[in-house]
Amino acid sequence: MRIRLSLLSLCLAAALVRLHAPIPVFAQVDPLPAWNESAAKRAILTFVQATTDQANRDFVPPADRIATFDQDGTLWVEHPMYTQVVYCLDRVPALVRAQPELANVEPFKTVMTGNLEAIAKLPMLELQKILVATLTGMSVDQFQTQVKLWIDSARDRRWKRPYTDLMYEPMTEVLNFMRAKGYRTYIVTGGGQDFVRAYAGNTYGIPPEQVVGTAGATKFEYGENGEPLLVKAPKLLLNDNNAGKPEGIHLMIGRRPYAAFGNSTGDRQMLEYTKAGKGRRLAMLILHDDAAREYAYGPAQGLPETKVGTFTQALYNEAKKDGWVVVSMKNDWNRIFAFER
Amino acid sequence: MRIRLSLLSLCLAAALVRLHAPIPVFAQVDPLPAWNESAAKRAILTFVQATTDQANRDFVPPADRIATFDQDGTLWVEHPMYTQVVYCLDRVPALVRAQPELANVEPFKTVMTGNLEAIAKLPMLELQKILVATLTGMSVDQFQTQVKLWIDSARDRRWKRPYTDLMYEPMTEVLNFMRAKGYRTYIVTGGGQDFVRAYAGNTYGIPPEQVVGTAGATKFEYGENGEPLLVKAPKLLLNDNNAGKPEGIHLMIGRRPYAAFGNSTGDRQMLEYTKAGKGRRLAMLILHDDAAREYAYGPAQGLPETKVGTFTQALYNEAKKDGWVVVSMKNDWNRIFAFER
Numbered sequence: 153m154r155i156r157l158s159l160l161s162l163c164l165a166a167a168l169v170r171l172h173a174p175i176p177v178f179a180q181v182d183p184l185p186a187w188n189e190s191a192a193k194r195a196i197l198t199f200v201q202a203t204t205d206q207a208n209r210d211f212v213p214p215a216d217r218i219a220t221f222d223q224d225g226t227l228w229v230e231h232p233m234y235t236q237v238v239y240c241l242d243r244v245p246a247l248v249r250a251q252p253e254l255a256n257v258e259p260f261k262t263v264m265t266g267n268l269e270a271i272a273k274l275p276m277l278e279l280q281k282i283l284v285a286t287l288t289g290m291s292v293d294q295f296q297t298q299v300k301l302w303i304d305s306a307r308d309r310r311w312k313r314p315y316t317d318l319m320y321e322p323m324t325e326v327l328n329f330m331r332a333k334g335y336r337t338y339i340v341t342g343g344g345q346d347f348v349r350a351y352a353g354n355t356y357g358i359p360p361e362q363v364v365g366t367a368g369a370t371k372f373e374y375g376e377n378g379e380p381l382l383v384k385a386p387k388l389l390l391n392d393n394n395a396g397k398p399e400g401i402h403l404m405i406g407r408r409p410y411a412a413f414g415n416s417t418g419d420r421q422m423l424e425y426t427k428a429g430k431g432r433r434l435a436m437l438i439l440h441d442d443a444a445r446e447y448a449y450g451p452a453q454g455l456p457e458t459k460v461g462t463f464t465q466a467l468y469n470e471a472k473k474d475g476w477v478v479v480s481m482k483n484d485w486n487r488i489f490a491f492e493r
Numbered sequence: 494m495r496i497r498l499s500l501l502s503l504c505l506a507a508a509l510v511r512l513h514a515p516i517p518v519f520a521q522v523d524p525l526p527a528w529n530e531s532a533a534k535r536a537i538l539t540f541v542q543a544t545t546d547q548a549n550r551d552f553v554p555p556a557d558r559i560a561t562f563d564q565d566g567t568l569w570v571e572h573p574m575y576t577q578v579v580y581c582l583d584r585v586p587a588l589v590r591a592q593p594e595l596a597n598v599e600p601f602k603t604v605m606t607g608n609l610e611a612i613a614k615l616p617m618l619e620l621q622k623i624l625v626a627t628l629t630g631m632s633v634d635q636f637q638t639q640v641k642l643w644i645d646s647a648r649d650r651r652w653k654r655p656y657t658d659l660m661y662e663p664m665t666e667v668l669n670f671m672r673a674k675g676y677r678t679y680i681v682t683g684g685g686q687d688f689v690r691a692y693a694g695n696t697y698g699i700p701p702e703q704v705v706g707t708a709g710a711t712k713f714e715y716g717e718n719g720e721p722l723l724v725k726a727p728k729l730l731l732n733d734n735n736a737g738k739p740e741g742i743h744l745m746i747g748r749r750p751y752a753a754f755g756n757s758t759g760d761r762q763m764l765e766y767t768k769a770g771k772g773r774r775l776a777m778l779i780l781h782d783d784a785a786r787e788y789a790y791g792p793a794q795g796l797p798e799t800k801v802g803t804f805t806q807a808l809y810n811e812a813k814k815d816g817w818v819v820v821s822m823k824n825d826w827n828r829i830f831a832f833e834r
Contacts, residue, residue, distance in 0.1 A: 215700060292743055349747050359556060360747030361702075370743050372736035372762050380766045382743050389730060389744065395713035402633055402711050402723050403730065404745055406690050406701030421713050425721045 183329040186322040186487040192436070193484065195477045196326060199434040203410060204333045210432035214334040218409045220364075220401060220422060221327070222461075223341040223348060225415040226438050227356065229308070229318040230460045231447040236343050237279075238315075239302055241271065243286040260285075287344060288384040292370060295384055299350035313491065316355045320438075320481075321490045323413070327356060330411070338409075340401060341365045342393040342418050342461075346384070364404045366392040397422035409433075415440065416450075416461030423476055435476035439463055442482040524670040527663040527828040533777070534825065536818045537667060540775040544751060545674045551773035555675040559750045561705075561742060561763060562668070563802075564682040564689060566756040567779050568697065570649070570659040571801045572788040577684050579656075580643055582612065584627040601626075628685060629725040633711060636725055640691035654832065657696045661779075661822075662831045664754070668697060671752070679750075681742060682706040683734040683759050683802075687725070705745045707733040738763035750774075756781065757791075757802030764817055776817040780804055783823040 187193040203212040224230035244263045247254060254260040259278035262270050290298070308315055327337050339358055341348055345365030352358040369387040374380060392400040398421050401409065411434035412419070412426035423435040440463065441448050449455050450463035457464070471478050481488065528534040544553040565571035585604040588595060595601040600619035603611050631639070649656055668678050680699055682689055686706030693699040710728040715721060733741040739762050742750065752775035753760070753767035764776040781804065782789050790796050791804035798805070812819050822829065 345744075346747075361745070363747065367744055370740050372739050372766070380739065380762065380769050382739060382766075398713050398721065398723060399711050403686075403708055404702070406687075406704065421721065425713070425723075428721050 183332070184322065184325045186325055186485060188484055188486050190484045192477050192479045195434065195436075196329075199411065199432065200330060200333050200335075202432055212410055212431070216407060216410065217330075217333075217335040218338065218405060218407050219330050219335045219411040220338045220340040220397075220409040220413070220426070221323070222397075222414040222416070222419045222422070223339050223343055225440065225461050226413050226419070227319055227323050227327075227339070228315070229446065230415075231440070231449065231458070232460070234343065234460060235315045236347050238306070238308075239299065239347065240282050240286040242302060242306065243298070244282065247285055284386045287347070288368060288386045291375075291381045291383055292346060293381075295346055296350050299347055303351045311489075311491075316351060317491055318489065319355060320485070321487050321492075322485045323438075324356075324490070326413070327358075331357070335411070336362060338362045338364060338401075338405065340392065340397050340412075340422060342391075342396075344368075345390075345392070364392060364400045366390060366396075367400075393418045395421045398425035401425070412436070413438070415463060417464055417467050418461050420467060420470070423471075424474075427474060427476065435471075435474070436479055437463065437467070437471050437476055438479045438481065439468075441480050442485075442488070445488050446481060524673070525663065525666045527666055527826060529825055529827050531825045533818050533820045536775065536777075537670075540752065540773060541671060541674050541676075543773055553751055553772070557748060557751065558671075558674075558676040559679065559746060559748050560671050560676045560752040561679045561681040561738075561750040561754070561767070562664070563738075563755040563757070563760045563763070564680050564684055566781065566802050567754050567760070568660055568664050568668075568680070569656070570787065571756075572781075572790065572799070573801070575684065575801060576656045577688050579647070579649075580640065580688065581623050581627040583643060583647065584639070585623065588626055625727045628688070629709060629727045631725060632716075633687060633723045633725060636687055637691050640688055644692045652830075652832075657692060658832055659830065660696060661826070662828050662833075663826045664779075665697075665831070667754070668699075672698070676752070677703060679703045679705060679742075679746065681733065681738050681753075681763060683732075683737075685709075686731075686733070705733060705741045707731060707737075708741075734759045736762045739766035742766070753777070754779070756804060758805055758808050759802050761808060761811070764812075765815075768815060768817065776812075776815070777820055778804065778808070778812050778817055779820045779822065780809075782821050783826075783829070786829045787822060 184193055184196065202208045202210040205211060221227055224234050241263055244260055248260060248264060255264060259274050259281055262274060263282065303316060306315060307313060308318060311318065331337055337358055339348055339352060339356065339362065343365050345363055345367040348365050349360040349363045352363050367390045369385045369389050370382040371385045372380065373383050390396060390400050390403065397419065401422065408429045409426045412422050413436045414423055415438040427433050427435045439452065440446060440450060441453050449458045451457060451465045452463045452468035468478065487493065525534055525537065543549045543551040546552060562568055565575050582604055585601055589601060589605060596605060600615050600622055603615060604623065644657060647656060648654060649659060652659065672678055678699060680689055680693060680697065680703065684706050686704055686708040689706050690701040690704045693704050708731045710726045710730050711723040712726045713721065714724050731737060731741050731744065738760065742763065749770045750767045753763050754777045755764055756779040768774050768776045780793065781787060781791060782794050790799045792798060792806045793804045793809035809819065828834065
């Protein structure tokens with residue numbers, strides 16, 4: 153009898169605790185804690201809730217749950233220079249060591265001085281020579297190794313951290329949240345497809361087959377021991393920018409996304425294509441308006457255009473007109489980088 | 494007591510049954526019943542067992558489990574004409590109805606006669622005009638609709654059945670078995686990527702993003718009501734045959750397959766690339782040597798080459814030398830089509 157009474161009082165005590173204390177076990181954990189409680193956050197939560205709830209008229213079957221994300225300026229920092237451009241410039245000394253005659257040839261000569269102002273002034277055609285020299289001519293396996301070694305050792309100039317630390321914590325949360333709800337998350341980037349694939353797995357949890365990017369041809373060859381090789385060739389197959397983004401999405405995925413995220417005019421057609429699909433769709437643009445914690449640029453804020461992806465006034469107007477969600481980094485994000493924690 | 498005794502005798506009886514009768518509940522269900530008990534079947538079972546058993550030295554993590562399948566002649570019948578060629582010819586009357594002046598212009602004039610011998614003699618350049626006229630110029634959504642309507646109504650001439658009935662039952666079993674073991678199954682076809690995507694889901698259980706094929710460019714445009722459209726353009730991006738197969742695999746998947754299945758010289762480089770990867774890999778070639786139940790063709794059997802994919806003697810020799818598995822349709826498959834059941 154004593155035992156029974158003890159059990160009863162334990163149960164009662166437990167019930168009282170549940171009545172008076174917060175009930176963390178039953179409360180829903182906030183999937184987007186780095187987002188302030190704003191319209192942008194509500195737009196994401198509402199969209200994902202509606203499209204993954206079988207009782208909702210906007211329900212989307214799991215196989216069709218595709219979300220596409222621009223990379224530079226949307227998932228991580230793109231200023232003052234795209235990370236891939238830094239990579240290509242950083243590769244030049246190794247190139248010159250292998251072919252010393254390049255030291256006296258432009259554009260390699262200027263790059264070897266390390267003078268960033270002079271490098272920034274190189275004409276586009278000269279820059280292309282650097283891209284061709286550092287991104288083609290090797291096997292795809294060699295290239296993966298080169299990029300992985302670099303990404304592990306390179307540090308950005310402002311934060312003195314690996315570039316992979318510069319992904320936006322709020323966007324990591326969106327990737328994880330959407331994946332947890334059955335969405336497949338794709339990167340759709342103007343950057344090099346093979347370049348981004350080299351770190352997308354570790355950095356974003358995105359496998360190579362879910363990276364759509366600017367892609368060059370490869371050439372099937374046989375190596376010295378007769379082994380089959382795929383060698384990166386200087387021939388452009390897909391320029392994955394502007395109209396190239398929906399075209400690349402069709403080529404690589406073959407389905408129209410239900411959600412798309414970008415930050416510049418290069419993402420416009422992807423967002424238009426996404427939003428024009430039947431049923432509920434989500435189109436989001438990240439506005440870089442936080443000079444203190446990150447950067448502020450783009451005419452949409454009365455700031456000058458820059459060499460990197462730009463959020464023009466026309467893009468801003470289209471977003472407002474067509475119901476795209478504009479995310480203010482300053483107002484909508486309470487934390488920008490994971491290392492701020 | 495009576496009840497207890499009855500239970501005991503029931504248990505004893507059950508035990509006796511288990512000792513003397515076959516034990517279907519405990520035996521493993523054969524995942525490949527349309528395959529005879531041969532070396533080819535054992536090769537598949539052993540490969541899948543080894544690469545999916547965590548204790549095995551050839552274990553492959555689930556994310557890397559990629560298997561690629563040629564379509565025509567590997568998953569379904571390719572003789573006497575690729576299904577997509579039949580589709581293009583069948584589309585010509587609709588084209589001529591829309592543009593009556595074509596009725597007097599070659600190659601449309603010859604196609605409209607329905608004379609298969611004359612059509613077969615059309616030069617390649619004339620045939621290309623038919624491909625361009627029937628595979629480009631429309632939006633990707635319109636094209637999907639056109640192919641789906643056709644695939645539902647067209648019948649092949651020999652079996653008087655839908656083309657999708659002509660998939661090989663043993664290969665359906667391989668697709669299902671490998672998927673059940675965590676492999677992602679990709680089609681890697683010389684056929685049109687958008688064409689195959691239109692039915693691959695219903696036919697093979699393969700989603701659009703897992704169809705790699707010969708791909709044309711699309712052009713992003715705005716329709717009459719300003720809606721974004723992707724229009725199929727007459728520009729080849731990827732010729733997914735021969736060296737184009739591993740190149741297409743790298744472009745669309747970015748991983749080397751662990752298993753690859755083909756049936757002709759067009760699959761050679763894909764099989765070489767697959768087999769050259771580290772660890773255990775599986776390369777298989779289907780040999781069409783069953784004139785009674787399907788077709789017999791190719792020099793590897795002393796038969797003449799045909800216009801469709803060919804299993805040459807050189808390919809046969811390479812397979813034997815490099816440990817690829819050659820599947821005899823006649824000897825290794827006890828059933829070819831599901832409708833034979």
